[in-house]
Amino acid sequence: MxxxxxxxxxxxxxxxxxxxxxxxxxxxxxxxxxxxxxxxxxxxxxxxxxxxxxxxxxxxxxxxxxxxxxxxxxxxxxxxxxxxxxxxxxxxxxxxxxxxxxxxxxxxxxxxxxxxxxxxxxxxxxxxEGYAMGYFAGRLSSEMSETNTIGVISAQKWQPEAEGFVAGAKDSSDSIRVLNENVYGWNKEEEALHTLDDMTEKQADIIYPTGDGFHVEVINKMKEKDLQAIGYMGDQSDLGEATVLTSTVQHVERVYQKIAKQYKTGELESGNVSYGFEDEAISMGQFSPEVPENFQKQLIEEIDHYKDTGELP
CATH class of the missing domain: 3.40.50.2300 (Response regulator)
Structure with a gap:
């Protein structure tokens, strides 16, 4: 067949x-x-x-x-x-x-x-390892916000990206205000856009949408509002380099490749296994020219340190 x-x-x-x-x-x-x-x-x-x-x-x-x-x-x-x-x-x-x-x-x-x-x-x-990618997205958003208010819209309550985003933002600035909302579904585009409107009314100027069924629509709406976002799943810089500050990229294809190779060689572990930055399964996407080069360099160095040690800043 x-x-x-x-x-x-x-x-x-x-x-x-x-x-x-x-x-x-x-x-x-x-x-x-x-x-x-x-x-x-x-x-x-x-x-x-x-x-x-x-x-x-x-x-x-x-x-x-x-x-x-x-x-x-x-x-x-x-x-x-x-x-x-x-x-x-x-x-x-x-x-x-x-x-x-x-x-x-x-x-x-x-x-x-x-x-x-x-x-x-x-x-x-x-x-x-969603917590870490959310963490670095939060650090960048906190650094770049002009209103001192940012938001994360998650699809599922269990997603660690949202918790990481809040932690990264707070570690970057004690005074940052982080709006954290969940829409209870991957494809809840309408709910996500309503949540976006609520957040921007509360002065959020950067939003991280962690749902692959609505992330593009949220980014495009932020672009219409002349605000900014963090891309999710893939590198969304093509949606607007002035809008998308960077993206948290999940290299699913690399994980499939690793899993299949491990299976073929008899090395595939049973149970729960994790993949993250250190496995090249997650990376940050292209940075917007809006992000100062010195902060790009700082974030890259922090990620490299995390890869080597497992320690967040």
């Missing part, structure tokens, strides 16, 4: 499943997505990661979209088992609990999800 493809390109697929490669390989991997690959955000990052597994690690790969409830997860895993899949990525926290319910039934498959809490011999949950 694997269709040959010498050149892999990201295409919009409406079907629930699609095969990406048939190049001969010792191992086969699959990607499960709650939604589709064409969201230009988290799901697209997962698909990009899968392509790196194929091109860099040499594994056969396939993916399934719209695997959005427990029954679909179970049925899809059963199908993939019959196709000889050995490594399954569930691209998000949603899959962690569902994988925990079925992993013991599939001892020859290793299950990988993100941001969940798992345990078992053949299951891994990957965590990006």
């Amino acid at each position: 694997f269709a040959f493809g010498a050149v892999l390109t990201l295409t919009i697929i409406n079907a629930c499943d699609s095969n990406v490669s048939t190049a001969p390989a010792d191992n086969k991997a699959a990607l499960l997505l709650e939604n589709t690959i064409d969201d230009q955000g988290w799901n697209s990052k997962g698909y990009e990661g899968l392509l790196h597994v194929q091109s860099d690690i040499g594994m056969d790969v396939t993916y399934r979209e719209n695997v959005s409830d427990a029954k679909k997860v179970k049925n899809t895993v059963e199908e993939l088992k019959d196709e000889g899949i050995e490594l399954i990525f569930g691209h998000g926290r949603f899959f962690a609990d569902h994988f925990m319910e079925i992993n013991e039934n599939y001892p020859n498959i290793h299950f990988v999800s993100f941001n969940g809490d798992v345990e078992g011999d053949n299951i891994t949950s990957v965590h990006f």
Whole structure:
């Protein structure tokens, strides 16, 4: 069921499943997505990661979209088992609990999800060190604010980015006012924009939107208001170099590559594992010319120190 493809390109697929490669390989991997690959955000990052597994690690790969409830997860895993899949990525926290319910039934498959809490011999949950990236975003925002008021809009209560943002801002300036709100969903664009309006009415001039379903819309709205933002997930400097001070970039593709390589060499750890700046899984994006060069240099030095020691400023 694997269709040959010498050149892999990201295409919009409406079907629930699609095969990406048939190049001969010792191992086969699959990607499960709650939604589709064409969201230009988290799901697209997962698909990009899968392509790196194929091109860099040499594994056969396939993916399934719209695997959005427990029954679909179970049925899809059963199908993939019959196709000889050995490594399954569930691209998000949603899959962690569902994988925990079925992993013991599939001892020859290793299950990988993100941001969940798992345990078992053949299951891994990957965590990006969101606190640290939020921390440095907060330091920069605190330094750059002209109103002494900044804000963070998170998608989920459990996201450590928001807590890190507040801490980084406060460590930079005792007097900074930090507005911290949650919209309870990745795709709550309307709620996020209402929250943005509330924050700017309270004089927030820099906002960090930590939801891949609304971050672009928030940045564009801040641009309309002639205010500034911190990009999220990818480097959003292309949305406006005067608006986007920098971005906290999650290199999902590098993590997929690392996980697949570890699986292939028998070194993949089970349980909860973390990736951060020191693993090159997170970085700061391009700095706006609005950010003074001396502060850019200071922030880069602080991040390098954190990579070497694990100590925040």
